[in-house]
Amino acid sequence: MTEVRIPPPLRESATAGDLLALLRAGRASTRADLRTATGLSRTAVVARVNALTEAGLLRLGAELASTGGRPAGSLVFNTAAGIVLAVAIGRSRSQVAVYDLGGTELAASAVDHEIGAGPDEVMPGVADQLRQLMTDDLPPVLGVGVSLPGVVDSERGVSVDTPVMAGWDGVALAPYLLDVADAPLFLANDADTMARSEYLGHASTFRDLLVVKASTGIGLGVLADGRIISGSRGGAGDLGHTKVPEAAGRPCRCGDVGCLETLAAGWALVARLREEGRTVDHIRDLVAQALVGDAEAKQMLRESGRQVGELLAVAINLLNPQAVVLGGDMAAAYDVYAAGVREAVYARASALATRELQFLPATYGDRAGLVGCAALALDEVLSPAAIDARLARART
Ligand SMILES: [Zn+2]
Numbered sequence: 001m002t003e004v005r006i007p008p009p010l011r012e013s014a015t016a017g018d019l020l021a022l023l024r025a026g027r028a029s030t031r032a033d034l035r036t037a038t039g040l041s042r043t044a045v046v047a048r049v050n051a052l053t054e055a056g057l058l059r060l061g062a063e064l065a066s067t068g069g070r071p072a073g074s075l076v077f078n079t080a081a082g083i084v085l086a087v088a089i090g091r092s093r094s095q096v097a098v099y100d101l102g103g104t105e106l107a108a109s110a111v112d113h114e115i116g117a118g119p120d121e122v123m124p125g126v127a128d129q130l131r132q133l134m135t136d137d138l139p140p141v142l143g144v145g146v147s148l149p150g151v152v153d154s155e156r157g158v159s160v161d162t163p164v165m166a167g168w169d170g171v172a173l174a175p176y177l178l179d180v181a182d183a184p185l186f187l188a189n190d191a192d193t194m195a196r197s198e199y200l201g202h203a204s205t206f207r208d209l210l211v212v213k214a215s216t217g218i219g220l221g222v223l224a225d226g227r228i229i230s231g232s233r234g235g236a237g238d239l240g241h242t243k244v245p246e247a248a249g250r251p252c253r254c255g256d257v258g259c260l261e262t263l264a265a266g267w268a269l270v271a272r273l274r275e276e277g278r279t280v281d282h283i284r285d286l287v288a289q290a291l292v293g294d295a296e297a298k299q300m301l302r303e304s305g306r307q308v309g310e311l312l313a314v315a316i317n318l319l320n321p322q323a324v325v326l327g328g329d330m331a332a333a334y335d336v337y338a339a340g341v342r343e344a345v346y347a348r349a350s351a352l353a354t355r356e357l358q359f360l361p362a363t364y365g366d367r368a369g370l371v372g373c374a375a376l377a378l379d380e381v382l383s384p385a386a387i388d389a390r391l392a393r394a395r396t
Contacts, residue, residue: 023058313348
C-alpha cells in the first residue's frame with residue numbers, strides 16, 4: 001500500500017496584508033510562524049515582512065528589547081505607525097477622539113450643539129475639536145470613522161434617511177473634515193457602531209448579539225455570526241419606528257404616527273415631563289433623577305424598557321442571540337431600565353431563546369460610539385486589501 005502524503009496548505013497567494021493580519025490577530029509572531037500559517041516560502045515571507053517593516057507597520061522584537069519587549073526574532077505590529085479619528089455624531093452632542101492603530105484612545109473631547117442642527121452647524125465644530133486634539137507629534141491619519149443616527153449609505157458616506165436630523169440626508173461629510181485629515185471616511189449607523197464596540201469588548205466571544213441604543217431615539221444594532229447586519233438598504237434594526245398598537249395615532253418625529261418611539265424614546269419622555277411642568281432639557285436629566293431615587297423617573301424608565309422589550313422579544317426569537325446589551329443614555333440607569341426590558345422579554349420570547357440569554361450593560365458605557373467608530377476605521381484601513389494597496393502606492 002502506498003502512503004498518501006497530504007501536502008501542507010499552500011497559500012502562495014498570501015500577501016503582505018494577510019501576514020500583517022495574522023500578526024495583529026496573534027496567530028503568528030515570527031517569520032517561521034508566518035511560513036507555517038501560509039505555506040509561503042522563506043524568501044516570500046522575508047520579502048513581505050521587509051515591505052511591511054520599511055512601511056513602518058512592523059517592528060522587530062530585537063529593537064524593542066531595551067523596553068523589556070519581545071524576544072529577538074519576533075515581529076510586532078507598530079501601533080504608532082498612524083492614527084484613526086472617531087466621530088460619533090449625536091442629536092445634541094457629538095464626541096470626537098484620536099486612536100492609535102492598536103485601538104488605544106490618545107485624546108478625546110465632545111461638542112454640544114442644538115438638537116436638530118444641520119451639518120453646516122455641527123461639522124465645523126467637530127472639525128475644530130479634532131484639530132485641537134491633533135498635536136504635531138502625531139503620526140499620519142489613516143482613516144476617519146463616523147457614526148450618525150438613522151439610515152446611512154456606507155458606500156457613498158452619506159445619510160439617506162435621518163428624519164430626526166434635518167438637513168443631513170445626502171450630504172457628503174468627508175469634505176467637512178478634509179483640511180483636518182486627508183484620509184478616507186467610513187460612515188455607519190450609531191447602533192451598528194455600538195454593536196461593533198461590543199464585539200470588540202467581548203473579545204469576539206459573542207458572535208450573536210443584539211445591542212439596544214436607548215437614548216433620545218431608539219436603535220438596535222445586530223451582530224449575527226460575527227458580522228454587523230445593516231440590511232439591504234442600511235435600515236436593519238430600526239426598532240424605534242415600528243408601529244405598536246398602544247401608540248396608535250401618536251405623532252412621531254419621523255413624520256409618521258404610532259411608532260414605538262412616541263411611547264419609549266428619550267425625546268417622548270422629556271416631552272411628557274415638560275407637559276407636566278417639570279424642568280428637563282434632555283433625557284440625561286431624567287436618568288439623573290432616576291439614579292437619585294425619583295420614583296416617577298424610575299417608573300418612566302422601567303416602562304420605556306418594557307415597551308422596548310416587547311418588540312425586542314420578536315428579534316430575540318428571530319435571531320437567538322447569546323446576549324442583549326443595553327446601552328445609550330437611558331441604560332445608564334441600568335438596573336431600572338433592564339428590569340423593564342427583561343420583564344417583557346421573558347413574558348414574550350420563547351423559552352429556548354431566553355434560557356441562556358444574558359443581559360449586559362454596554363462595555364464602554366457612553367464611549368461605546370467612539371470605540372465603535374475607531375474599530376470601524378481600523379478594520380477598514382488595516383484590512384489586507386488596504387495594506388496591500390498602501391504598500392503598492394509606496395513602491396511607485
Ligand atoms: Zn417614527
